[in-house]
Amino acid sequence: MQSNEFEDLKNNPQFMLELGQKEEAAVKAKDIVGMYEVLDTAVMLDLSAERLDRIYTEILQTVFDRLADKLTKEQFFDINDQRDLYTMRGIYEHGIERYSDNDFKGAKEIFLILHHTANDETLSKAMMPHIAAAASQMKFDDFIDELVDVENPNDSETYGFFLTNFKPSVEGFMKEKAEALESALKELETLKSEK
Structure with missing residues (x-):
């Protein structure tokens, strides 16, 4: 994708709404893959540092919950x-x-x-x-x-x-x-x- 295509997506209210909904659904479901897809998209779109930090914090919380679960089960x-x-x-x-x-x-x-x-x-x-x-x-x-x-x-x-x-x-x-x-x-x- 060209940088102007990213800019078009960033300025597309429908796309941004869908990205927000995808983020909300992934966080709610503790869907690590979905959260990373949102984060990777947000990075490409050069979204605000606050938004990136918020998504990354959710990712880390989910990751370490899953790690604790694996360690407890010795998996x-x-x-x-x-x-x-x-x-x-x-x-x-x-x-x-x-x-x-x-x-x-x-x-x-x-x-x-x-x-x-x-x-x-x-x-x-x-x-x-x-x-x-x-x-x-x-x-x-x-x-x-x-x-x-x-x-x-x-x-x-x-x-x-x-x-x-x-x-x-x-x-x-x-x-x-x-x-x-x-x-x-x-x-x-x-x-x-x-x-």
């Missing part, structure tokens, strides 16, 4: 289930947000949760460099510049929301940070045994 997220995929997207985005705000401990814990709850080897494995980087307090920008293969992102429908492709330098980094990673994984084991 994994199934990446092939759209609701689970979008729930993991929400958890991951929150982890990235924390990481970029230099909340290394919070980010590490969120990446550990994803590593543990994702019933998917690619995603679970991709969390390891995230955990090691946050645990060793590597700045987010350095993590992206030094480790993430931004030239070859994983654009698949399944993994497009996550950083899963890394540069060859990640191997040396993981060896160098093995102690920090092991310590973080032990924290997870401790938490699991306390349940």
